[in-house]
Amino acid sequence: MSPKVIPESEIVATVIFSCVSFLLMGLVLVLFFYFSRKKIVQKEIENKNLEIQYQKDQLYAIIVTQEEERKRIAQDLHDDISSKLNIVSLNSHLLTAPNLTEAETMEITGNIIALTTKALENSRKIAHNLxxxxxxxxxxxxxxxxxxxxxxxxxxxxxxxxxxxxxxxxxxxxxxxxxxxxxxxxxxxxxxxxxxxxxxxxxxxxxxxxxxxxxxxxxxxxxxxxxxxxxxxxxxxxxxxxxxxxxxxxxxxxxxxxxxxxx
The missing domain is CATH 3.30.565.10 (Histidine kinase-like ATPase, C-terminal domain)
Incomplete structure (x- = not known):
């Protein structure tokens, strides 16, 4: 019994069908990897943006804290040290007044020493806090x-x-x-x-x-x-x-x- 001969048209159709199938499968795989990779890249970008935002928030917190600390130090210097030094300056000018008695001179000098001592103590406290x-x-x-x-x-x-x-x-x-x-x-x-x-x-x-x-x-x-x-x-x-x-x-x-x- 002679073998069955497959028509050439069927062979061509099978080859074409196989090629098209492989092409479609390849296209599906390419599209799958493309969109998968796109999602991964998008996720990486989102994570990076979150990381950058977190770093910005941290930097902002540090800057705000530093500014608050500077304000506190400036307030301490103004309210305490500067006010005491202003009074010391006024008392120093009083010492230049004519006809001061010995008791007045001693009182003014004592005020200057006391205020200077307090100013030094408070400046040490401010430095200690830093x-x-x-x-x-x-x-x-x-x-x-x-x-x-x-x-x-x-x-x-x-x-x-x-x-x-x-x-x-x-x-x-x-x-x-x-x-x-x-x-x-x-x-x-x-x-x-x-x-x-x-x-x-x-x-x-x-x-x-x-x-x-x-x-x-x-x-x-x-x-x-x-x-x-x-x-x-x-x-x-x-x-x-x-x-x-x-x-x-x-x-x-x-x-x-x-x-x-x-x-």
Missing amino acids: LPPVFEKFGLNAGVEELCEEFESSKAIKTYYKNEIDFDEKDIDRHLHIFRVLQELMNNSLRHGKATEIWVAFKNINGINTCNYEDNGVGFDSKSIENQKGLGMKNIDSRISFLNGTIKIDSEVGKGIAVIFTF
Whole structure:
């Protein structure tokens, strides 16, 4: 029995059909990869835009904080130091008046000395708030110890501080951000949290430097977006970001606050 001969037209039709099918499949694959890649690129752009916006928000928070600090310093200098120096200047001119008695001279001189002494003390306080001498000279551990002592001196709050990290003195610029974060947290605990006890502990957990912070204050709803938008919280987030660290804040109304941040 002779084999069946397939007509040439069928062969051509089959080849054409196969080619068209492959072309269509290729086109579908190209379109699939094109739109998939387009979605990936769009997602990357969105993530990049979010990252840029986050960085802008951080930068804005830092700038606003710096401006507020400059205003506070300028106000302190104007209200306190400048006013005292103006009175010193007036008293100095009084000393040039003729026919002053010895008692008047002594009184004016005493006023000048007293005002000058107060101006020096207040200027030291302003400088101390900018960068505590103990921190600059002895490092973060000593700076936090002094910070705790200052808060306890008010007799309104008790602090418990523990440190298990050997801080490198070469990282003092980075340590200043850690100090400011704790300063902000402690101020919030005292002013807003009405806390009577604060716990601060530095630990190295699995090679990661960690700070645990707690207070027994009135607390707040940490899930509230409004509470996360405060200038103080933005400032803290900015400093933690600069340290390439992470921060987690847990708080409930009536249950104080618990903060863990890495650096």
